[in-house]
Amino acid sequence: MRTERLPTLEDVARIAGVSRATVSRVINGIRNVDPQLHEVVWDAVGRTGYVPNRLARSLVTRRTGTVALVVSDSESHDDDPFMSRFFADPYFGRVVGGLMSVLRAQGVQLALQIVGTDDGRKRLVGDLRNGQADGAIVLSLPAVDPLPRMLTEGGVPAVLIGRPAEPVPIDYVDLANDTGAALAAERLLSRGAQRLAMISGPADVPASSDRIAGFRRALARRGHGWVPIETGNFTRDSGEAAMRTLLAGHPGLDGVFAANDLMALGALSALREAGRRVPQDVAVVGFDDSSAAVAASPALTTIRHPLEDMAAEAARLLLARIEEPAMRVSSVIYEPALVERDSA
Amino acid sequence: MRTERLPTLEDVARIAGVSRATVSRVINGIRNVDPQLHEVVWDAVGRTGYVPNRLARSLVTRRTGTVALVVSDSESHDDDPFMSRFFADPYFGRVVGGLMSVLRAQGVQLALQIVGTDDGRKRLVGDLRNGQADGAIVLSLPAVDPLPRMLTEGGVPAVLIGRPAEPVPIDYVDLANDTGAALAAERLLSRGAQRLAMISGPADVPASSDRIAGFRRALARRGHGWVPIETGNFTRDSGEAAMRTLLAGHPGLDGVFAANDLMALGALSALREAGRRVPQDVAVVGFDDSSAAVAASPALTTIRHPLEDMAAEAARLLLARIEEPAMRVSSVIYEPALVERDSA
DNA sequence: GAACACTCGGAAAGCGCTCTCCAACCCCGA
DNA sequence: TCGGGGTTGGAGAGCGCTTTCCGAGTGTTC
Incomplete structure (x- = not known):
């Protein structure tokens, strides 16, 4: 099978x-x-079952028809469960789904790349410059990540999801994260909550x-000063x-904004355990x-994130930039919206 | 940047x-x-910042260091929201996470491929035979899918997740789906439920x-005959x-097995709406x-699926088969386990 | 009927790499 | 001194494709 030459x-x-x-x-x-030859050729293609070899083609055209989805992580080890948590999170799937909805229509493929070390990043940029893929969509996880700069300096077409x-x-x-957080703050206040707190990432x-800044600012505008913020990891x-x-530090709080739904879910558990009713008490x-x-x-009442x-x-x-590398650098900011449900 | 030759x-x-x-x-x-030359060469590599071109290498070695993750769907159109639902489902992410945990360690990359038509399948197999990837992991969604056979006949190393x-x-x-369903049945019975029903895929x-067969069989073994089954789509x-x-057809039922958690969640809603308490009433x-x-x-009390x-x-x-194409065909069946929580 | 403008198809030069030969060389024993 | 065995490094032939030249053929115009 595999042996017979194609x-x-x-x-x-x-x-x-x-x-x-x-x-x-x-x-x-x-x-x-010549239309005649045209037909003869297609006929021969049909008879032989010929399929062009993408690799060979890419080698000369310098186009692969592939885009890399790069997940840039900080120093992760193989036994680190973080990555598997990341993939299990709907975040990843939603991004892939969104990407595929446009790439697929263009016949562009997606190659998943994970880099966890600076060395890995260097290799990745090298491979991309060599035409391993036509460009990259970058999901940058670390707080500070050299990758975006490396990509631009390497002249690799790339688009970040989330600002650098x-x-x-x-x-x-x-996403206008600050606006989203402000929406949350206003919702809590308009529901009559007075003693707010936040669970941040x-x-x-x-x-x-x-999100922290947006939340704080919105409260400040409404005359609320300092709010306790506890940090989680999403x-x-x-x-x-x-x-x-x-709860231990501020038993009287009556409103909480969690920086993502998963943490809000955890908060719900803790509140239930503490005997607080949601949304009546908190x-x-x-x-x-x-x-x-x-x-x-x-x-959950929450903030819609059109991922x-x-x-x-x-x-x-990305496709546009690949087509026209000299295009002006641009960014698109999406507006979040409040989704009203039962928790606030 | 991009212009200067690498x-x-x-x-x-x-x-x-x-x-x-x-x-x-x-x-x-x-x-x-010669160790001397060795050093001279590496030195030159360092000075030039040389990175081997994977494409060119693959063209001659017939190895890409890439594995395709193929999602084989039935006739889906671009405006069909199904695919995005599929990606948002944790199923997809868990699979990717599991794959990456071993591929990454081997330096193998993952390329995502979606095929929705027979034509697409044909092209895919052609590309794979041409060495687009070294092999494929297949997620086959349609009830009956020609892809697995096409792959084996094309001599493409491939592994299915879920039996053909x-x-x-x-x-x-x-997964031993039938065993899992049997575990569910037994749990319901041992909790004292008498009038069971199933929400299947x-x-x-x-x-x-x-899952249907396993559920039915387990009940039959315990002397329970026919059970109502309603079909959902996960x-x-x-x-x-x-x-x-x-509920409309069998108001007296007191135990339900849903073929996945998402449908169980929906069932919970419907039960609450109908004023039934879970797990006391149902x-x-x-x-x-x-x-x-x-x-x-x-x-949710549920069945663990070690995806x-x-x-x-x-x-x-897959890696083993790529290494040794003549290897005997094998399959690995995982055993599910009951996870006891509150709903049953 | 010659000069010109076109259209079409072929030869061949790569794209960047690997890997099989083969030549050159070294060391050893006869 | 010479032949044989064992390294080591270079030349060069591809992998399968695209694309630039060019030459040949056709039709058009004065």
């Missing part, structure tokens, strides 16, 4: 009685080839710090722990509008 | 003052090259039919609808032990 351009050419060049032209629909921590001239799509990643368990800590607002939000009980749309836009942006 | 083997050879062949040998660590609907000599990993996909909403239908068992199970309220482990094993199997 038909090549050469074979097709021989059978059709023309040159390799002609077959190539016919297959790629280039120039006006430090300014880099690179395309990206992002790691303070050094942009999405997190933006997992359910960390949300539960954070909630316990908050109102809770999550973030993301993930499927977990509707599964929760009470169903699929963002990923799709990132893909479009 | 250093090639040739350049390195010139700088090191040796031939291309020698540089190639040094880089690939082949044969005993019709017997094909191909490696696969699967589409009856024509193997995983579904196995989404939350379909579970809710199915539960309503069941006991509910789910399937998968997804993250939704613990988020649910009451937390990450299965995917990892699939990856190992």
